[in-house]
Amino acid sequence: MYQLWILLLLGGFVGPGVRRVSGINIYTSNELDVVNGTSVRLKCTFTSTHPVSLQSVSVSWNFRPLNSGQDESVFYFQEVEYPPKQGRFQGHVEWSGDVLKRDASITLKNVPPTFNGTYICQVRNPPDVHGSNGETMLRVVN
Amino acid sequence: PLLSIRFLSGTTPSPVSSITVKTPADLQASKGDTVTLSCTFISSSTPTSKMTVDWSYRPPTGGPPQTFFHFSSRAFLPLEGQFSGRIRWRGTPARSDASISLVNATLNDNGTYTCSVRNPPDVHGSPSSHTLLTVTPKAPSIRFSDVTVLLVFILLPSTIITFFLLGRM
Numbered sequence: 001m002y003q004l005w006i007l008l009l010l011g012g013f014v015g016p017g018v019r020r021v022s023g024i025n026i027y028t029s030n031e032l033d034v035v036n037g038t039s040v041r042l043k044c045t046f047t048s049t050h051p052v053s054l055q056s057v058s059v060s061w062n063f064r065p066l067n068s069g070q071d072e073s074v075f076y077f078q079e080v081e082y083p084p085k086q087g088r089f090q091g092h093v094e095w096s097g098d099v100l101k102r103d104a105s106i107t108l109k110n111v112p113p114t115f116n117g118t119y120i121c122q123v124r125n126p127p128d129v130h131g132s133n134g135e136t137m138l139r140v141v142n
Numbered sequence: 143p144l145l146s147i148r149f150l151s152g153t154t155p156s157p158v159s160s161i162t163v164k165t166p167a168d169l170q171a172s173k174g175d176t177v178t179l180s181c182t183f184i185s186s187s188t189p190t191s192k193m194t195v196d197w198s199y200r201p202p203t204g205g206p207p208q209t210f211f212h213f214s215s216r217a218f219l220p221l222e223g224q225f226s227g228r229i230r231w232r233g234t235p236a237r238s239d240a241s242i243s244l245v246n247a248t249l250n251d252n253g254t255y256t257c258s259v260r261n262p263p264d265v266h267g268s269p270s271s272h273t274l275l276t277v278t279p280k281a282p283s284i285r286f287s288d289v290t291v292l293l294v295f296i297l298l299p300s301t302i303i304t305f306f307l308l309g310r311m
Contacts, residue, residue: 058194058214060260062270071256076265078192084266085159122209124194129212130220133198 024048026104028121028134033141034111041096042136044104044121048128052099054079059097059104060122063089063115074119075106088114113140160267161185163240163259169273171247172280178232179273181240181257185264189235191215196258197242199225207256211242224250247277 025047034040042061050056061074074089076082081095092110097103104123108115121134162184171177179197194214198207210225212218217231225244233240240259244251258270 058260060196060258060265060269070268071270073266073269076260076262078194078260078262078265082263082265086266120206122196124196124209124212124214126212126214127218129196129214129218130209130223132206132208135206 023131024123024125024128026121026123026132026134028119028136030135031137031139033139034108034115036113036140036142037110039107039109040111040138041105041107042119042121042138044097044106044123044134044136046102046104046123046125048102048123048125050125050128052102052125054099056125057099057104058124059099060124061093061106062120062122064118064120066117071120077104108138111138111140116140159186159263159265161259161261161264162268163257163271165255165257165271165273167273169275171275171277173247173249173277174280175247175277176243176245177247177251177275177277178241178243179255179257179275181233181242181259181271183238183240183259183261185238185259185261187261187264189238189261193235193259193261195233195235195240196256197229198256198258200254200256202253207254213240247275249277249279251275251277 027045029043032040032042059077061076062071063074064071072087073084075084075093075095077095077097077099083093084090092108094107094109096107097105104121115138117138119136119138121136163181164183165179165181169177169179195212196209197211198209200207210220210223211229213231213233219229219231220226228245230243230245232243240257252275255273255275256270260269
């Protein structure tokens with residue numbers, strides 16, 4: 001009888017631990033400083049409970065300026081790279097990630113002061129599509 | 143013969159390979175309503191199976207937006223959290239519509255909803271748009287029960303009229 005209680009007690013610890021939370025976890029630096037005119041790598045890594053392949057993953061980088069609420073598109077990756085063809089980021093962004101290695105990083109080159117703001121890294125790997133995005137606050141210093 | 147002058151209207155050159163997403167700036171709803179979060183997009187390419195739609199939510203207190211809905215080939219509805227079981231896909235990619243609806247709106251649903259659409263190669267431009275949703279409590283309405291309605295509007299007048307007619311006999 002006494003052994004049964006012990007078994008039930010231990011069983012209670014196993015149950016809750018098994019629950020698997022589906023979703024993407026995205027990891028980015030909180031803040032980064034970059035010297036005016038130089039390059040900086042915006043690191044973004046992710047974990048997914050589902051298999052990762054070139055066909056399944058999509059990576060979206062957006063920029064939120066300090067004062068305005070309107071997001072701008074910085075870079076997109078889905079099987080191939082889609083660098084920006086217009087706007088302030090044209091010619092300034094390079095893909096430096098490797099989705100198979102769970103890396104969705106990009107590099108900003110020749111950074112001007114107008115790049116001050118928040119960079120949002122969003123990764124989707126269906127069916128792992130829900131969750132928070134990673135945000136990095138970039139500060140351009142002299 | 144009349145010369146037909148055909149001139150091209152001076153439109154600003156639209157950037158190649160860009161997408162523009164539009165949502166209403168504000169939306170109002172009452173508690174318990176089904177709210178349609180409308181989102182339309184203009185893409186130079188026809189929607190393909192690579193098209194993705196993301197809806198994310200940021201509460202009034204701020205913080206990073208949380209994606210609760212995703213569409214790529216099929217709708218991925220939220221299975222846990224605040225919106226679990228309350229989202230319906232109402233979009234038709236072929237008609238440039240990426241709308242969703244939120245059923246049984248609660249006061250906790252106040253906040254900013256962002257619709258993002260990417261249709262490779264149309265992935266840059268204005269791929270996101272925000273809507274600020276305000277949910278207010280339903281104004282209390284005076285409701286009469288069926289019995290009360292019967293009593294006040296039918297039985298009472300009939301009784302009065304009956305007595306009146308009896309009195310006149």
